[in-house]
Amino acid sequence: xxxxxxxxxxxxxxxxxxxxxxxxxxxxxxxxxxxxxxxxxxxxxxxxxxxxxxxxxxxxxxxxxxxxxxxxxxxxxxxxxxxxxxxxxxxxxxxxxxxxxxxxxxxxxxxxxxxxxxxxxxxxxxxxxxxxxxxxxxxxxxxxxxxxxxxxxxxxxxxxxxxxxxxxxxxxxxxxxxxxxxxxxxxxxxxxxxxxxxxxxxxxxxxxxxxxxxxxxxxxxxxxxxxxxxxxxxxxxxxxxxxxxxxxxxxxxxxxxxxxxxxxxxxxxxxxxxxxxxxxxxxxxxxxxxxxxxxxxxxxxxxxxxxxxxxxxxxxxxxxxxxxxxxxxxxxxxxxxxxxxxxxxxxxxxx
Amino acid sequence: xxxxxxxxxxxxxxxxxxxxxxxxxxxxxxxxxxxxxxxxxxxxxxxxxxxxxxxxxxxxxxxxxxxxxxxxxxxxxxxxxxxxxxxxxxxxxxxxxxxxxxxxxxxxxxxxxxxxxxxxxxxxxxxxxxxxxxxxxxxxxxxxxxxxxxxxxxxxxxxxxxxxxxxxxxxxxxxxxxxxxxxxxxxxxxxxxxxxxxxxxxxxxxxxxxxxxxxxxxxxxxxxxxxxxxxxxxxxxxxxxxxxxxxxxxxxxxxxxxxxxxxxxxxxxxxxxxxxxxxxxxxxxxxxxxxxxxxxxxxxxxxxxxxxxxxxxxxxxxxxxxxxxxxxxxxxxxxxxxxxxxxxxxxxxxx
Numbered sequence: 001x002x003x004x005x006x007x008x009x010x011x012x013x014x015x016x017x018x019x020x021x022x023x024x025x026x027x028x029x030x031x032x033x034x035x036x037x038x039x040x041x042x043x044x045x046x047x048x049x050x051x052x053x054x055x056x057x058x059x060x061x062x063x064x065x066x067x068x069x070x071x072x073x074x075x076x077x078x079x080x081x082x083x084x085x086x087x088x089x090x091x092x093x094x095x096x097x098x099x100x101x102x103x104x105x106x107x108x109x110x111x112x113x114x115x116x117x118x119x120x121x122x123x124x125x126x127x128x129x130x131x132x133x134x135x136x137x138x139x140x141x142x143x144x145x146x147x148x149x150x151x152x153x154x155x156x157x158x159x160x161x162x163x164x165x166x167x168x169x170x171x172x173x174x175x176x177x178x179x180x181x182x183x184x185x186x187x188x189x190x191x192x193x194x195x196x197x198x199x200x201x202x203x204x205x206x207x208x209x210x211x212x213x214x215x216x217x218x219x220x221x222x223x224x225x226x227x228x229x230x231x232x233x234x235x236x237x238x239x240x241x242x243x244x245x246x247x248x249x250x251x252x253x254x255x256x257x258x259x260x261x262x263x264x265x266x267x268x269x270x271x272x273x274x275x276x277x278x279x280x281x282x283x284x285x286x287x288x289x290x291x292x293x294x295x296x297x298x299x300x301x302x303x304x305x306x307x308x309x310x311x312x313x314x315x316x317x318x319x320x321x322x323x324x325x326x327x328x329x330x331x332x333x334x335x336x337x338x339x340x341x342x343x344x345x346x347x348x349x350x351x
Numbered sequence: 352x353x354x355x356x357x358x359x360x361x362x363x364x365x366x367x368x369x370x371x372x373x374x375x376x377x378x379x380x381x382x383x384x385x386x387x388x389x390x391x392x393x394x395x396x397x398x399x400x401x402x403x404x405x406x407x408x409x410x411x412x413x414x415x416x417x418x419x420x421x422x423x424x425x426x427x428x429x430x431x432x433x434x435x436x437x438x439x440x441x442x443x444x445x446x447x448x449x450x451x452x453x454x455x456x457x458x459x460x461x462x463x464x465x466x467x468x469x470x471x472x473x474x475x476x477x478x479x480x481x482x483x484x485x486x487x488x489x490x491x492x493x494x495x496x497x498x499x500x501x502x503x504x505x506x507x508x509x510x511x512x513x514x515x516x517x518x519x520x521x522x523x524x525x526x527x528x529x530x531x532x533x534x535x536x537x538x539x540x541x542x543x544x545x546x547x548x549x550x551x552x553x554x555x556x557x558x559x560x561x562x563x564x565x566x567x568x569x570x571x572x573x574x575x576x577x578x579x580x581x582x583x584x585x586x587x588x589x590x591x592x593x594x595x596x597x598x599x600x601x602x603x604x605x606x607x608x609x610x611x612x613x614x615x616x617x618x619x620x621x622x623x624x625x626x627x628x629x630x631x632x633x634x635x636x637x638x639x640x641x642x643x644x645x646x647x648x649x650x651x652x653x654x655x656x657x658x659x660x661x662x663x664x665x666x667x668x669x670x671x672x673x674x675x676x677x678x679x680x681x682x683x684x685x686x687x688x689x690x691x692x693x694x695x696x697x698x699x700x701x702x
Contacts, residue, residue, distance in 0.1 A: 164670050165670065166526055170525055173520075174524065176383065304655045318515070318684070319515050320678060322678065326673060333669070344527075347527075
């Protein structure tokens with residue numbers, strides 16, 4: 001399969017993804033019969049589109065065909081228009097199921113837009129969508145899954161939670177007939193790292209600055225410390241794994257701040273630990289979801305998930321409790337999430 | 352799909368599997384279009400086979416059509432013959448890919464026989480094979496995988512390690528393009544429970560007896576305490592995940608005994624823990640595998656895997672370290688492994 005890729009968003013993750021495709025080129029061709037070329041790139045500031053017959057674009061949209069400056073609103077509108085135009089221009093590969101929109105714009109916790117619009121426009125244009133943006137699954141999982149089914153295309157987002165650790169794939173493909181009745185985990189790296197650092201006596205602001213320097217904290221760090229990033233992940237997990245119908249605004253949410261964090265230090269002195277815990281449980285027909293700082297005992301599984309680790313414990317009917325732990329996170333892991341989604345599509349196409 | 356099942360071995364796991372099929376009957380039909388009937392059962396002492404047109408057998412082979420008493424050798428030979436006869440009798444469903452041999456005989460650490468012979472006979476007869484026996488994958492993974500490919504049938508064994516936790520499926524299906532460079536884990540429940548109990552001051556023999564009463568220890572408990580069960584699991588994992596070509600005899604193996612276990616107690620007093628660690632790493636083109644008691648520091652991930660938990664940490668190139676933890680084990684989890692294998696086959700058949 002030769003995939004034509006349209007990159008929507010071209011930040012660190014998308015750049016690393018393009019690099020990774022290049023590094024893995026030989027293995028992808030040999031083991032999966034997959035090759036790729038980038039045929040379109042759109043960012044907040046620039047857009048570029050190759051005509052179907054032409055060579056692939058270089059990875060970076062340096063030589064923009066047109067520059068755009070405008071309000072955020074007009075930018076997002078024209079990004080959606082770009083997706084429509086690009087899918088039309090590449091309708092032959094769209095028809096063959098070989099056109100993929102790679103969405104990596106950032107989370108908007110107000111309403112998940114324009115990420116949702118990007119996904120809809122891509123599916124409407126006959127493209128598959130793979131995304132690391134949590135917004136679409138957190139705000140509109142059901143809507144977009146239906147749109148994908150109607151279009152006979154895939155909407156995949158393995159990178160939305162725990163980077164490329166295949167948590168959605170695991171639950172969807174590898175545990176058939178198992179019912180997930182709840183989950184509990186640590187899913188935000190920035191706050192987990194900060195709480196570990198503050199136990200060692202570091203100040204709140206210094207710990208946060210360290211995560212920003214490492215490129216791990218969200219551009220707007222309040223998404224991390226106020227619990228919005230975790231809430232979006234809980235919402236996506238609950239919607240996909242527990243068939244919930246919630247948005248991040250339905251998640252009971254408390255974040256951390258300097259005052260709360262001082263309690264992390266106090267907890268440690270008593271042999272206990274403070275963690276920002278994300279969880280969901282069924283209550284009757286509803287799913288109740290929460291994010292907040294919790295003081296955990298030493299025998300709690302999450303107690304020992306320190307620093308840059310993420311963990312998710314799934315409670316199930318047939319398999320009991322299962323935990324998946326990501327022991328380190330970084331750009332390659334996030335970029336790999338997109339690659340694993342792409343290879344899932346390749347498997348469908350081959351069949 | 353209506354599967355015809357031939358049960359080879361009818362101990363606790365197979366009985367729970369048959370129960371589970373019954374409990375899940377409605378969901379299996381509704382969600383997977385799968386129904387099942389047992390058409391043959393063979394144990395060390397008895398065998399029973401339904402003719403293709405007749406009703407399914409009851410779950411338990413009470414009313415044996417013939418009894419057998421003989422040496423272990425002649426028993427295993429006649430079990431293999433039974434499989435040949437049964438697959439011939441049900442050749443119509445075999446041709447349709449609807450005949451499944453459910454192998455649940457116990458591990459033989461000498462050479463993996465007769466489990467391997469059961470798998471070969473089943474594949475030769477056109478049946479798929481699902482097994483919880485570690486022997487076939489530990490001793491003959493490559494041979495049996497090739498035989499399955501030639502027969503266009505599946506040979507699946509998710510239950511061989513960590514019960515139904517989909518560790519093989521995860522690595523094979525959910526992490527495409529990822530190379531596993533090593534692993535390290537706690538994979539034997541009996542010894543892990545015993546070490547935890549002995550830290551609390553219990554005696555070696557009492558801790559072992561508790562696991563035997565709970566039905567968790569192998570019938571021959573020396574397989575657990577001498578590290579053979581863990582060695583067979585390491586061998587299966589290394590063969591499947593790392594493309595090794597080893598048997599349990601290639602695993603450097605040390606078990607636990609009363610004297611070693613006393614050191615578990617001493618370790619705890621120093622804030623450290625003793626665990627029976629199973630591991631494999633690449634050394635050049637070879638895979639080196641070990642099982643043995645290790646004293647672990649508090650910050651080791653495996654340190655906090657207590658009691659009945661199992662854990663496996665995979666080291667990978669693109670995803671860093673990932674851990675999967677089974678937080679409780681029991682008969683339902685093991686029986687579910689067979690169900691998940693069966694549903695994997697159902698998915699193939701539907702395509």
